[in-house]
Amino acid sequence: MTAVPAGRKASRKRGGPAKTSDRTKAERKLAYMLCAPAVIVMLLVTVYPILYAIALSVQRVDLRFPEESGFVGLDNYVAVLSSPLWWQDVFNTTLITVVSVSIELVLGLALALIMHRALFGRGLIRTSVLIPYGIVTVVAAFAWFFAFDPSSGFVNSLPFIGEDKSWFGDRGSAFSVIIMTEVWKTTPFMALLLLAGLATIDEGLYEAAKVDGANAWQRFVKITLPLLKPALLVALLFRTLDAFRVFDSIFIMTRGSQDTESVSILAYNQLISRLNLGLGSAVSVLIFIIVLLIAFAFVRGLGTAVPASQGEKK
Amino acid sequence: MRNRSPRAYLASTAALLIVLFYALIPVLWLLSLSFKTPATVSDRKFIPQDVTFENYTSLFAGGLDSALLRPLINSISIALIATVIAVTLAAFTAYAIARLDFPGKTVILAGALAIAMFPPISVVGPLFDMWRTLGLYDTYVGLIIPYLTFALPLAIYTLVAFFREIPWELEQAAQVDGATPWQAFRKIILPLAAPGVFTAAILVFIFAWNDFVFAITLTSSDSARTVPAALAFFTGDSQFTAPTGNIAAAAILVTIPIIVFVLIFQRRIVAGLTAGAVKG
Numbered sequence: 050m051t052a053v054p055a056g057r058k059a060s061r062k063r064g065g066p067a068k069t070s071d072r073t074k075a076e077r078k079l080a081y082m083l084c085a086p087a088v089i090v091m092l093l094v095t096v097y098p099i100l101y102a103i104a105l106s107v108q109r110v111d112l113r114f115p116e117e118s119g120f121v122g123l124d125n126y127v128a129v130l131s132s133p134l135w136w137q138d139v140f141n142t143t144l145i146t147v148v149s150v151s152i153e154l155v156l157g158l159a160l161a162l163i164m165h166r167a168l169f170g171r172g173l174i175r176t177s178v179l180i181p182y183g184i185v186t187v188v189a190a191f192a193w194f195f196a197f198d199p200s201s202g203f204v205n206s207l208p209f210i211g212e213d214k215s216w217f218g219d220r221g222s223a224f225s226v227i228i229m230t231e232v233w234k235t236t237p238f239m240a241l242l243l244l245a246g247l248a249t250i251d252e253g254l255y256e257a258a259k260v261d262g263a264n265a266w267q268r269f270v271k272i273t274l275p276l277l278k279p280a281l282l283v284a285l286l287f288r289t290l291d292a293f294r295v296f297d298s299i300f301i302m303t304r305g306s307q308d309t310e311s312v313s314i315l316a317y318n319q320l321i322s323r324l325n326l327g328l329g330s331a332v333s334v335l336i337f338i339i340v341l342l343i344a345f346a347f348v349r350g351l352g353t354a355v356p357a358s359q360g361e362k363k
Numbered sequence: 364m365r366n367r368s369p370r371a372y373l374a375s376t377a378a379l380l381i382v383l384f385y386a387l388i389p390v391l392w393l394l395s396l397s398f399k400t401p402a403t404v405s406d407r408k409f410i411p412q413d414v415t416f417e418n419y420t421s422l423f424a425g426g427l428d429s430a431l432l433r434p435l436i437n438s439i440s441i442a443l444i445a446t447v448i449a450v451t452l453a454a455f456t457a458y459a460i461a462r463l464d465f466p467g468k469t470v471i472l473a474g475a476l477a478i479a480m481f482p483p484i485s486v487v488g489p490l491f492d493m494w495r496t497l498g499l500y501d502t503y504v505g506l507i508i509p510y511l512t513f514a515l516p517l518a519i520y521t522l523v524a525f526f527r528e529i530p531w532e533l534e535q536a537a538q539v540d541g542a543t544p545w546q547a548f549r550k551i552i553l554p555l556a557a558p559g560v561f562t563a564a565i566l567v568f569i570f571a572w573n574d575f576v577f578a579i580t581l582t583s584s585d586s587a588r589t590v591p592a593a594l595a596f597f598t599g600d601s602q603f604t605a606p607t608g609n610i611a612a613a614a615i616l617v618t619i620p621i622i623v624f625v626l627i628f629q630r631r632i633v634a635g636l637t638a639g640a641v642k643g
Contacts, residue, residue, distance in 0.1 A: 073464070076463050076464060076465065077463075077464075077465040077466070079459070079463060080459040080463040080464075080465035081459075081465065081467075083455040083456060083458060083459040083463075084455070084456045084459050084460075084467075084471055086452045086455065086456075087452040087453060087455065087456040087515050087519065088456070088471060088474070090452065090508070090511050090512055090515060091474065091475065091478050091512050091515055091516070093508070093512070094486060094490070094508055094509050094511075094512035094513075095478055095481050095486060095512060097489075098485075098486035098489035098490055098493070099485060099486060099489075101489035101492075101493070102485060102486065102488055102489045105488065105489065105492070160382065163378045163382065167375050167378060167379070168371055168372060168375045169372075169375060169379075170375065170376075170379040172629070173379065173383070174378075174379060174382050174383075175629050175633060176625055176626060176629050177382055177383050177386035177387060178382065178386055179625040179629055179632060179633070180386050180387070180390065180621070180622060180625055181386055182636075183569050183621040183622075183624065183625050183632075184390070184618055184621055185572065185573050185575075185590075185591050185614075185617055185618070185621070186573060186575060186591075187575050187591040187594055187595060187614075188393070188591070188594070188614040188617060188618055189389065191393070191594065191610055191611070191614050192389035192390065192392060192393045192614065193389055195392065195393065195396055195607060195610075195611065196388075196389060196392050200405050201396065201404055201405050201407070201607050202407065203392065203407045203408075203409065205407070206407040233385070233389065237386075238636070241633055241636055241637055242636070242637055244637075245633075245637035286480075287479075287480075290480050290482075293482070294482050294483065294484060296484065296575070296576055297575040297576070297591075300575070300579075300595065301595060312484075313482075313484040313576070316484050316485075316487070316488070317484065317487070317576075317579075317580065320487060320488040320491060320580070321487075321491065321579075321580050326488055326491075326492055329488050330488045330489070333484060333485040333486070333487070333488050334485065336482050336484060336485050337481075337482060337485040340480065340481070340482045340485075344477075344480050
């Protein structure tokens with residue numbers, strides 16, 4: 050709160066006249082009126098509910114037993130954090146996030162380089178990669194489910210794959226299919242962000258490096274990667290946070306059976322299936338905190354990356 | 364820079380084919396399943412042996428009580444309403460941020476970014492409880508409100524990026540030449556702003572069309588349930604028949620609008636998706 054007047058004072062000093070003119074006042078008023086509706090809607094469904102979730106998480110609220118409600122302090126958190134299921138799900142979610150984002154990064158970079166360097170068919174490539182991006186996640190999950198399903202899928206008729214391999218019957222193969230679905234759906238997003246990053250790199254740098262005798266790999270490592278770092282970090286941040294919320298594909302493919310449950314599925318089960326709002330909200334708040342920590346780590350990484358690249362320009 | 368040797372052409376063709384194969388294989392499989400009869404649905408063949416439209420027609424048998432018609436109407440209405448409201452609100456905000464000078468600009472942009480990263484599952488419980496008290500549970504409004512919230516950051520970032528590129532001086536120039544403010548807005552600014560507004564609208568529509576978490580947690584019946592949620596609860600004609608063909612047919616139907624959008628507006632979608640990121 051105190052930061053705002055301080056900032057105003059500073060800008061006034063720079064701006065010259067000590068008093069804000071009527072015109073500036075009117076402009077500010079208009080700006081606030083224009084921004085108000087969007088800001089209110091955004092706060093209404095995020096800040097208020099998250100505070101409400103925190104309030105619910107320190108109470109016993111079970112809609113099946115409404116009369117037993119009451120303040121229980123941190124009991125719900127203790128219950129969640131001491132349950133092996135929570136840690137199992139945190140592990141599963143982290144595994145899916147790390148593996149799928151790593152594969153997406155490599156594939157997405159390859160795809161971006163293909164699109165950047167393709168001699169023809171760029172439009173066709175762009176159209177086809179936008180289909181996985183735009184397709185409904187539930188549909189993508191069904192598509193891959195039906196492809197791997199032993200009774201109707203074509204995958205089991207491929208060479209080197211057991212005729213009756215039950216892909217969703219054990220943890221390892223179920224995870225592979227879930228991760229594959231995530232990778233298929235979201236690699237295009239990664240590729241498009243990286244492609245935009247590639248487009249900002251000056252072609253002259255490559256020419257100069259060629260003249261100096263750098264080979265293709267050296268040009269990639271010494272020019273492309275460092276200059277792509279800001280775009281890479283932005284893409285990684287969004288994909289990591291998105292992957293951590295994985296819900297749709299697991300819900301469709303296994304509903305969390307074979308120990309493939311993610312933290313979001315756990316929250317859904319507690320909140321909606323068991324109507325245990327207290328315990329479910331504790332899970333929700335913990336997920337929120339984890340996402341906050343991931344975002345914070347990335348933003349710090351970005352903060353150190355951006356000044357470095359700006360410094361080079363000067 | 365680019366060498367146009369036969370080898371380069373060969374590499375480009377190979378890359379193109381791999382990408383096409385990668386992107387289209389699951390969609391083609393769904394398409395194939397959707398035309399198969401119950402007898403051939405398990406034959407694992409890519410080309411259906413006897414083609415049937417039964418999977419599509421049975422989705423709509425019984426009109427409004429059918430498996431798909433109500434969810435389809437819900438999906439289209441909810442996504443359209445959310446798109447119109449989100450883009451309107453985002454346009455106001457983006458105009459203020461791009462054109463006006465006021466303190467708090469960066470706070471709004473940072474807040475929008477924070478919401479883009481916010482995990483929707485964390486607000487599902489409170490919304491479920493609040494909506495039941497307010498009577499918004501299982502209604503259009505109950506879904507539209509969260510869609511607005513989570514689509515606004517995307518729309519605001521896209522529109523700010525577009526609005527910053529508009530040469531606003533033209534508006535004054537037109538007025539100097541004798542145009543009324545309304546004429547200046549309609550003839551000069553509107554055509555320049557339209558592509559950005561359109562791009563934001565497509566991205567918001569795709570987001571709302573795609574959502575599953577809110578759709579299954581904030582609805583309980585076909586009165587507001589959208590297609591993705593309805594798909595997850597599809598059942599076969601009897602408990603012994605898996606609704607594979609029906610699900611595949613419904614999945615193809617909800618994919619058609621997306622494919623049409625992508626074919627017509629691919630440049631805009633790419634521009635919108637990367638608008639915020641390039642400057643970051």
